[in-house]
Amino acid sequence: MTDGIKASAADSRVTELEDRVLLLEHKLAALESKDPVLEMQHVEKHFGGVHAIDNFSVRIEQGQIHGLIGPNGAGKTTIFNNITGIYAPDSGKIIFRGEDITGSSPSRVAQLGIGRTFQNIRLFANLSVLENVIIASGKDATYNLPQAIFHSDKYKKREKQINEKAMNLLEIVGLQDKANELANSLPYGHQRKLEIARAMALDPKLLLLDEPAAGMNADESLELVEFVREIRGHFKITILMIEHHMDVVSNLCDYCTVLNFGKTLAVGTPAEVKSNPDVIKAYLGGNE
Amino acid sequence: MIEAFNNINNAFCGFLHINPYIQGVVVLLCINVIAILGMAVLTGFTRLFSFGNAGFMAIGAYCAAILIVRHSVNFLIAMVIGAALAGFIAFLLGSLTLKLKGDYFLITCLGFGECVRVLLNYFKKFSGGSAGFPGIPNYSSMLFSVLCAVLAFFVAWRFIHSKYGRNLTSIRENEVAAEAVGINAFRYKRMSFTFSAVYAGWAGALFAGYMMYVVPTNFALNKSIELITTTVIGGLGSLTGSVLGAMLVTLLPEVFRSLSNYRMLIYGFAVVLIIMFRPNGLYGYKEFSLKRLINRFKGKPKTGKEAAS
Numbered sequence: 001m002t003d004g005i006k007a008s009a010a011d012s013r014v015t016e017l018e019d020r021v022l023l024l025e026h027k028l029a030a031l032e033s034k035d036p037v038l039e040m041q042h043v044e045k046h047f048g049g050v051h052a053i054d055n056f057s058v059r060i061e062q063g064q065i066h067g068l069i070g071p072n073g074a075g076k077t078t079i080f081n082n083i084t085g086i087y088a089p090d091s092g093k094i095i096f097r098g099e100d101i102t103g104s105s106p107s108r109v110a111q112l113g114i115g116r117t118f119q120n121i122r123l124f125a126n127l128s129v130l131e132n133v134i135i136a137s138g139k140d141a142t143y144n145l146p147q148a149i150f151h152s153d154k155y156k157k158r159e160k161q162i163n164e165k166a167m168n169l170l171e172i173v174g175l176q177d178k179a180n181e182l183a184n185s186l187p188y189g190h191q192r193k194l195e196i197a198r199a200m201a202l203d204p205k206l207l208l209l210d211e212p213a214a215g216m217n218a219d220e221s222l223e224l225v226e227f228v229r230e231i232r233g234h235f236k237i238t239i240l241m242i243e244h245h246m247d248v249v250s251n252l253c254d255y256c257t258v259l260n261f262g263k264t265l266a267v268g269t270p271a272e273v274k275s276n277p278d279v280i281k282a283y284l285g286g287n288e
Numbered sequence: 289m290i291e292a293f294n295n296i297n298n299a300f301c302g303f304l305h306i307n308p309y310i311q312g313v314v315v316l317l318c319i320n321v322i323a324i325l326g327m328a329v330l331t332g333f334t335r336l337f338s339f340g341n342a343g344f345m346a347i348g349a350y351c352a353a354i355l356i357v358r359h360s361v362n363f364l365i366a367m368v369i370g371a372a373l374a375g376f377i378a379f380l381l382g383s384l385t386l387k388l389k390g391d392y393f394l395i396t397c398l399g400f401g402e403c404v405r406v407l408l409n410y411f412k413k414f415s416g417g418s419a420g421f422p423g424i425p426n427y428s429s430m431l432f433s434v435l436c437a438v439l440a441f442f443v444a445w446r447f448i449h450s451k452y453g454r455n456l457t458s459i460r461e462n463e464v465a466a467e468a469v470g471i472n473a474f475r476y477k478r479m480s481f482t483f484s485a486v487y488a489g490w491a492g493a494l495f496a497g498y499m500m501y502v503v504p505t506n507f508a509l510n511k512s513i514e515l516i517t518t519t520v521i522g523g524l525g526s527l528t529g530s531v532l533g534a535m536l537v538t539l540l541p542e543v544f545r546s547l548s549n550y551r552m553l554i555y556g557f558a559v560v561l562i563i564m565f566r567p568n569g570l571y572g573y574k575e576f577s578l579k580r581l582i583n584r585f586k587g588k589p590k591t592g593k594e595a596a597s
Binding site: 084086105106107108110111115116118122123124125126127131134135136138139141143145148149150151155159198199201202 | 443446447450451452454455457458461462464465466467468469470471472473525573
């Protein structure tokens, strides 16, 4: 009898604790969502006399998909290159999860948790699909040189984990059957997916996609939209993407920023942006 | 200690009836294998070309020789110090030059190799000048050299098949993408350069113990070029291919002694032919594997049977 009472008391205690944990988790999530994942403040970049980016600011909240659109030469890729450290901005600040990353090196930015893909796909072409993903898991390889040379337990354990994680990622993007094929032997759409899988191996908090639907037809870009959605759902990740296809943007993005000649034309939801007269003039056809 | 090693070696060679000529060829082969393994890591896996590795060999050789002869340091310790000094200098040189893009690194290495040779000629009191540095005890016996080469191969193999090798390979494949996945390309290039210099220094120290006498001209530009061509002939991106290349380049001149005057000419032809017909080298981007070889032999009759049925 007393046992029963004890058990029920313990049960209620457990549920009580669980509730508290839930509450704390909610609070934590609320706290996190207050801080934007990425914030760019008045970033400028000039190349000689050309203002590639002019006073660009953006705030991307946790879990959002943010689109960057604009005609060719609007400065979209330059913004990516400023975030990822390929260029240092001339002025302004880039803050990633509370840390100032303005002018950090590309490798440092990647280690902090910003994964990216490239407009013209950059895979490790002569390596296998699996190796491409494994290389990006470098931060999980915490062993040192002697441990690698003597194949210590730590080395074996870490290598096994990295391998499993890479296979897991390939499964998520649907390339597990091609793990041992050379990266450059994959068809174009699969190379795009592999590039995303490789970026995800960094466990990034922010994923930058540079024209993921470039060179794809309507069906393929629709498939890509689904794919990016799945990735977002699976990893709860924040995404900043450059895209030309308006249907991809309207389908995927929560917010978007429209650029023209380095200047920000409009910010808002895809629907708002589409009806903005400036945008229609500059981007969707100025002559009409 | 040297005597003990040499006695074991003599007993071993006596037992197997290996004559001194063959022993010498094997020692030379081992020295080349070690130097070329270093080149393989640098050129084959990182795609950095160095025309200065003979300079690092010279540093290893002179450092070991001077320590042993003038300061009577144990030869094993002297060899380790020689290799470490070469690595240290490569680390400094790499820190200065590896941030440069394009061909500047190659040119710096070329200049560095020549500098080492000229300095060794110039500082006569320190290095014996162009007359050479004599009186080095013969510690590079066949058995010891083979041990060194096996150890060097083992370490290089494990190095390449860990995250270090993977990161170097990713820099070779696409440096921008490597940076984008968090690999500090500069740091890893410097590591690769240091690694190759340590191996070159090690090979140099063995060379000093084999020749018992070192001259700066041993480590002239020709030697650097020989190292690079061997790596290209053997195969970029393959350690076993590089060993194969070292064997070819060391053993063929021994077989065709009468043609030794045309050596560089033949190298040139060999490189051109290889670039034309096997652009990845004899064993490029693949490691030799017994399994694959056996499978190939097994696989052929199988397909034959299938075709017949």
